[in-house]
Amino acid sequence: MSARIDLPQVRHMGRARLTAGLDRFQRLDLAAHTRVHPPLPRPTRDDVLDLAERVDLRGRGGAGFPFARKARAAVAAAGRTGTRPVIVVNGAEGEPPSAKDRMLLARAPHLVLDGACLAAAAFGAEEIVIGVAAGSPGEVSIPAALDERDLPCPARTVRLPERFVSGESGALIRGVNGLPVQPAAVKTRAAEGGTGGVRRRPTLLSNAETWAQLAVAARLGPEAYAAVGTAAEPGTVLLTxxxxxxxxxxxxxxxxxxxxxxxxxxxxxxxxxxxxxxxxxxxxxxxxxxxxxxxxxxxxxxxxxxxxxxxxxxPADTCPLGEITRVAAWLAGESAGQCGPCRSGLPDAAEALAVLAAGAGGPAVLDDVRRALGGAQGGGACSHPDGTARFVLSALDVFTRDVEAHVAGAGCGRPVLGVLPLPRDESARLEVDWSRCAGHGLCGVLAPGLVRLGPHGYPASTTVPVAPWQEHGARRAVNQCPALALRIRRPERAPGRPR
Incomplete structure (x- = not known):
């Protein structure tokens, strides 16, 4: 493991728990980890469940679901089916503004593994699986940490595509099972096993911070753990x-x-x-x-x-609507494209936002944004449409003055500085050769969610980003264009970046 890891800096307010020792060590290998953290106790199954309930441990990946409830369901399902549960660490943090789980996996891997191993031993787990994003520091750090320590059961690291949707629990489990990394079309509960679990086993899945919090709580006990935080929400939280x-x-x-x-x-x-x-x-x-x-x-x-x-x-020197438009377009492309809200609602909203940001829309276009997002809410196979709608609609309410300036046509006059972080654009693009295009309109029929035709039958844009789920339609449009006016251009990848 390299001694130097390019990761965000770490700070703490109050006494450090999850970040303990990171002011002295770039990465806590097992020797440093044991110097910073006291020995991990070996609680029984009931002890772990009681501890999680007493500190109201909840998932730190976004949903905030009670850990004890998931754990009880997995243990009960294992007993009912005569199987052993699988412990899964979700480290596939695909959200650009979030770095806390990547930091933990790279700099404090043994604290995360402590929590997973503690549960595996208490619940008699068959296996521990750690999902990490391809190309992330955890891809190297976690296997190195596994090699250093004794484990209560076999453990392995699974490399997942670096995409927003990879962090969705159902998508991650599908990836572990060797299936396409996208949310299941029918929602299932991993704790119950069956099609929703790893190899159909009852599966207890939580993100990296949740497992680290469990390890901290086990060392401190419920009273000391609750000495900070609020009465209803004890403990600490990691923020990026x-x-x-x-x-x-x-x-x-x-x-x-x-x-x-x-x-x-x-x-x-x-x-x-x-x-x-x-x-x-x-x-x-x-x-x-x-x-x-x-x-x-x-x-x-x-x-x-x-x-x-x-x-x-x-900050006040960037255009809010322009910033929101960039992220909305990226989120539309990051979906799995397997349900109506993601195939139509999110792209429609992103396109309308782009028109508004350019100062070419009006009140009707703003209504189009709200209508597209309203239709996307509550009907998706996962939470992606709802989360995207919350992000955009709350922005329209907070940045009212800026939106009104763009609706009026003049715009706010501020540049788009790219303050909201996004990864390097590596999406393929469908390009139109205007010297060949004759306006047949066939591309709009073959790839309706990708190519939008103008009033005269010509594509409305010269270059269109192609999401992974749109590639089939894009290839059909290229191959069947009568004028041979379309091509797919793929960006050059940075040296050393995984394909």
Whole structure:
């Protein structure tokens, strides 16, 4: 394992728990880990379930589902079916503004593995599976950590595509099972096993921070664990605070800490608005953000959501609508494209937002955005349409003045600085050769969700990004174009980047 890992800096407010030792060590190998953290106890099954309930341990990947409830369901299903459960660590953090799980897997891998091994031993697990994003530091760090320690059962690392949808629990389990990494068309519960589990076994899945929190709680006990945080939400939480033109910070803070205090500690101000919860989260007005408490309850009181704990304060020198449009287009392309909201609703909303951002729309186009997102909510195979709708609709409410300026046609006059982080654009593009195009319109029939025709039958855009699920339609359009006016162009990949 390399001694140098290019990862976000780490800070803590109050006493460090998950981030303990990271001020002295770039990465905690087993020797450093045992110097920083006391020995891990060996609780029984009932001890682990009782501990998780007493500290109200909830998933830190975004949904906030009670860990004890999932664990009880998996244990019960294993007993009912005569099988042993599988423990899964979800480290496939595909959200650009979030870096906390990547940081843990790379810098404190043994703390995450402590939690997974503790549960595996207590529940008699058959296997531990750690899902990591391809090309992420965890792809090297976790196997190195597994080689250093004794394990209660076999363990393996599974490499998953670096895409937003890879972090969805159902998509991750499908990837572990060797299937396409996309949410299942029919929602199933991993804890029950069957088609929703790893090799049809009852599966207990949580994200990397949740497993690390379990290890901390087991060492401290419920009373000491609850000494920080709030009465309803004890303990600490990891936050990724994104900064313009600077690397993000991963901050550990007690639940209930003021959002304004966290921003101050990172040298930031609320600016024009603050995104909390990442790209499936919600925007807060500056005044609401400054006074909000960082907890599920505190954020809900001002219309926010904790989600994956990613925070972005939007400065006043960038165009809010332009920033939102960039992310909406990316989210539309990151979907699995297997249900109506993702195939139509999200692309329609992204296209309408682009028209508004260019100052070429009006009130009717704004209505189109709201209509497309409203139709996308509540009907998808996973939470992607709902999360995207929350991100965009809350932005329209917070950045009202900017939206009104673009609806009026003049726009806000500010450039789009790209403050909201996005990965390098590596999507294929469908290109139109105007010297050949004769306006047959066949491409619009073969790839209706990709090519939109103008009033005279010609494509409305010269280059169109192609999502993975749109590639089949794009190839059909290229192969069957009577004028041979279409081609698919793929970007050059950075040296060393995995294919």
């Amino acid at each position: 605070v994104n900064r313009p033109a600077a690397a993000p910070l991963v901050v550990e803070a007690p639940f209930g800490t003021g959002l304004g205090d966290v921003l101050d500690a990172c040298g930031l101000r609320p600016g024009d608005g603050v995104l909390v919860g990442g790209y499936h989260g919600a925007w807060l007005a500056p005044a609401d953000a400054a006074g909000a408490a960082l907890s599920r309850t505190g954020l809900a009181e001002v219309g926010g959501t904790l989600g994956a704990g990613a925070i972005v304060a939007l």
